[in-house]
Amino acid sequence: MSDNSYVLAGDVGGTNLRIAAVDCDGTILHLAQAATPQTGVDADIIDAIVTGGEACIAAIKPDARPNSFGLAVAALVDTNGTGRILGAPNLPQLNGLPLADLLATRLDLRVTLENDATAAAVGEHWLGSSKDVDNSIFVTLGTGIGGGLILNGRPYRGTDGTAGEIGHICVEPEGIACGCGSRGCVEQYASASAIVRIARELLHRDSTSGLKQKPDFSAKDVYDAAIGGDPLSLKVFRTMGCYLGVALADLVNVLNPELIVIGGKVASGWDLFIEDVRTEIMERAFRYPAETVTLERALLGDSAGILGAARVAFDQV
Numbered sequence: 001m002s003d004n005s006y007v008l009a010g011d012v013g014g015t016n017l018r019i020a021a022v023d024c025d026g027t028i029l030h031l032a033q034a035a036t037p038q039t040g041v042d043a044d045i046i047d048a049i050v051t052g053g054e055a056c057i058a059a060i061k062p063d064a065r066p067n068s069f070g071l072a073v074a075a076l077v078d079t080n081g082t083g084r085i086l087g088a089p090n091l092p093q094l095n096g097l098p099l100a101d102l103l104a105t106r107l108d109l110r111v112t113l114e115n116d117a118t119a120a121a122v123g124e125h126w127l128g129s130s131k132d133v134d135n136s137i138f139v140t141l142g143t144g145i146g147g148g149l150i151l152n153g154r155p156y157r158g159t160d161g162t163a164g165e166i167g168h169i170c171v172e173p174e175g176i177a178c179g180c181g182s183r184g185c186v187e188q189y190a191s192a193s194a195i196v197r198i199a200r201e202l203l204h205r206d207s208t209s210g211l212k213q214k215p216d217f218s219a220k221d222v223y224d225a226a227i228g229g230d231p232l233s234l235k236v237f238r239t240m241g242c243y244l245g246v247a248l249a250d251l252v253n254v255l256n257p258e259l260i261v262i263g264g265k266v267a268s269g270w271d272l273f274i275e276d277v278r279t280e281i282m283e284r285a286f287r288y289p290a291e292t293v294t295l296e297r298a299l300l301g302d303s304a305g306i307l308g309a310a311r312v313a314f315d316q317v
Ligand SMILES: [Zn+2]
Pocket: 167, 168, 178, 179, 180, 181, 182, 183, 185, 187
């Protein structure tokens, strides 16, 4: 087995940490998973990544080492230079750390960091929904909203590596305060957390919904109620769809994409919100780019980030 036949790829989030050995076809040869250490100590996360990497290397073949490691991190990352973490609200212990350099020394590998949503965009472009599409936007709807841009067939990272923060497009100038420091970001109106908040607000005015019986309901509960025909829950998804459409209409005007790929857990509610997204894009964006763009669900699920990180690692070889 030659050195270039597989790479290490990883996906580090606030809750879970996964490291894999991936071959050049995108097959995951070995996967090491762990809970992200919650000790608040940076060295514990680095140790967990190194342990996962070493487990993958040992599982493949002791005499064939990978020479590249792509790591997707739920953070703003400096994709130039030392691979420094520029901002990590969900992994604050990593803030300011030259993570790629530290891991490269520990594992004796070339290490390249990527923002997790950009990595997922790369993964979908390599093996998923946006395969063979030159200009696409990837949006992930989870607890927050992440985004990644593929322009002219390549990931667009901006000057420092921080481009693609679609979740922080403003849809209400005087709206709800956001973790990023701004107000009224679409993340506050179309994420899983937003679904729960919007449902709570509507419940104050309408007590007939079945959600009333479950004080600590989740976005999944709102989804289940909507599928069951609960009018309030259906309205919640239509509302989040409108807000998402407002944000995406701006991107359609600015970037003229061929395709917008929507992933993340909230995408399960696709049929409940996508018509409202389309309507807002058609009503707000210029006619030609609005008629050009198609909306599709992501195909790779949880694997998009790790596969994108693998693609990034192969591109470094
Ligand atoms: Zn924000």
